[in-house]
Amino acid sequence: MWKKKPTAPAVGVVIVAAGSSRRMQGIDKQDLWLEGMPVVVRSVRCFEELECVREIVVVCREDFLGTMMDYVKEFDLLKVKTIVKGGATRQESVRNGVAALSDDLLYYAIHDGARPFASQEVISCCIEAAVQHKAATAAVPAKDTIKVADENGFIRDTPPRETLYLTQTPQVFLSSLYREALRQAQKDGIDCTDDCQLVERMGAKVYLSQGSYFNIKITTPEDLPIAQAIVQTLEEA
Numbered sequence: 001m002w003k004k005k006p007t008a009p010a011v012g013v014v015i016v017a018a019g020s021s022r023r024m025q026g027i028d029k030q031d032l033w034l035e036g037m038p039v040v041v042r043s044v045r046c047f048e049e050l051e052c053v054r055e056i057v058v059v060c061r062e063d064f065l066g067t068m069m070d071y072v073k074e075f076d077l078l079k080v081k082t083i084v085k086g087g088a089t090r091q092e093s094v095r096n097g098v099a100a101l102s103d104d105l106l107y108y109a110i111h112d113g114a115r116p117f118a119s120q121e122v123i124s125c126c127i128e129a130a131v132q133h134k135a136a137t138a139a140v141p142a143k144d145t146i147k148v149a150d151e152n153g154f155i156r157d158t159p160p161r162e163t164l165y166l167t168q169t170p171q172v173f174l175s176s177l178y179r180e181a182l183r184q185a186q187k188d189g190i191d192c193t194d195d196c197q198l199v200e201r202m203g204a205k206v207y208l209s210q211g212s213y214f215n216i217k218i219t220t221p222e223d224l225p226i227a228q229a230i231v232q233t234l235e236e237a
Contacts, residue, residue, distance in 0.1 A: 008052035009131055012105035014097035015044055017060045017113025018086020029114050029218055030064050035231045039218060041075050042116030048079055055081040059097040091191050095182055108178050109170040110195045114218045117230055122212050123170055129209040130172035135199050138211035139165040168211045171195045177204060
């Protein structure tokens with residue numbers, strides 16, 4: 001007898017591209033191009049072909065809304081449901097994006113618009129981990145020894161490296177858990193820079209899913225030559 005194929009979870013994606021690019025020293029990373037394609041478009045395309053992704057919302061600055069609409073048409077980003085204006089903080093921007101998603105989605109995947117190299121394997125593994133654990137983030141083990149500094153700039157502590165991970169995106173959550181975490185943070189006047197922090201505050205555990213060292217976030221000018229090298233490596237593979 002044929003076994004019924006498991007139904008893929010309904011996932012809505014929020015691409016957060018509303019940053020000020022302050023650390024890019026005048027380079028607007030929202031409109032940065034890599035090998036003939038904008039970085040934010042590459043980030044959206046990471047999710048376009050996944051069956052479980054039902055819709056995508058892009059959050060960007062108000063002055064970039066028109067450009068992003070043009071990109072959606074030019075690059076045939078068929079799963080982009082809408083484009084919304086970002087807020088004053090990352091948390092506000094994500095909240096705006098989540099509010100624009102459909103109500104029947106079971107999971108939310110939050111992803112940085114400046115992180116254009118998330119592979120389908122990394123994304124799929126993170127979604128599967130969230131289905132099992134309710135919350136998951138892509139992450140990689142820290143390669144360097146990390147030091148904790150005191151207020152005067154001296155080393156205070158050296159945590160065991162084997163316990164340290166660099167978190168990435170996507171970060172995937174059961175939608176009901178994430179909405180409640182957003183409500184609670186807003187009620188408490190808390191603003192988090194990382195989406196995992198929101199659900200951690202609720203007492204929920206977040207699973208560390210296997211990320212990739214290629215899955216970098218373009219944050220400073222020093223990241224640009226690394227991003228160019230990754231593009232070339234992936235295209236040659």
